[in-house]
Amino acid sequence: xxxxxxxxxxxxxxxxxxxxxxxxxxxxxxxxxxxxxxxxxxxxxxxxxxxxxxxxxxxxxxxxxxxxxxxxxxxxxxxxxxxxxxxxxxxxxxxxxxxxxxxxxxxxxxxxxxxxxxxxxxxxxxxxxxxxxxxxxxx
Numbered sequence: 001x002x003x004x005x006x007x008x009x010x011x012x013x014x015x016x017x018x019x020x021x022x023x024x025x026x027x028x029x030x031x032x033x034x035x036x037x038x039x040x041x042x043x044x045x046x047x048x049x050x051x052x053x054x055x056x057x058x059x060x061x062x063x064x065x066x067x068x069x070x071x072x073x074x075x076x077x078x079x080x081x082x083x084x085x086x087x088x089x090x091x092x093x094x095x096x097x098x099x100x101x102x103x104x105x106x107x108x109x110x111x112x113x114x115x116x117x118x119x120x121x122x123x124x125x126x127x128x129x130x131x132x133x134x135x136x137x138x139x
Contacts, residue, residue, distance in 0.1 A: 078090050
């Protein structure tokens with residue numbers, strides 16, 4: 001049945017009607033009510049930051065832009081930071097238009113999320129060619 005989804009949805013155009021049909025199909029297949037569907041997802045606190053760098057082309061990613069392959073060792077450091085926080089995760093991806101990278105972080109609480117985001121942003125700035133004055137909020 002999953003194979004047929006490729007004929008229903010088109011990720012390129014973001015067709016809202018097709019998305020709603022997909023949700024209806026999932027609800028029927030799982031015998032869920034809309035309330036059960038809604039209860040299955042809990043939005044966690046998240047933070048998106050921008051770090052200005054000397055050369056965004058140094059940053060290479062894989063896994064839908066969620067894992068850095070370059071600069072070397074930066075991803076493992078980010079992973080070690082994220083592991084310190086309940087449900088913590090963070091990823092860095094280069095901007096497509098300017099010499100900057102985007103740092104995304106989420107965690108179980110707002111305080112943990114912010115600490116993770118600013119710690120990762122500081123690590124990117126310090127270890128991967130941050131440009132300009134280091135922002136005071138970076139940890």
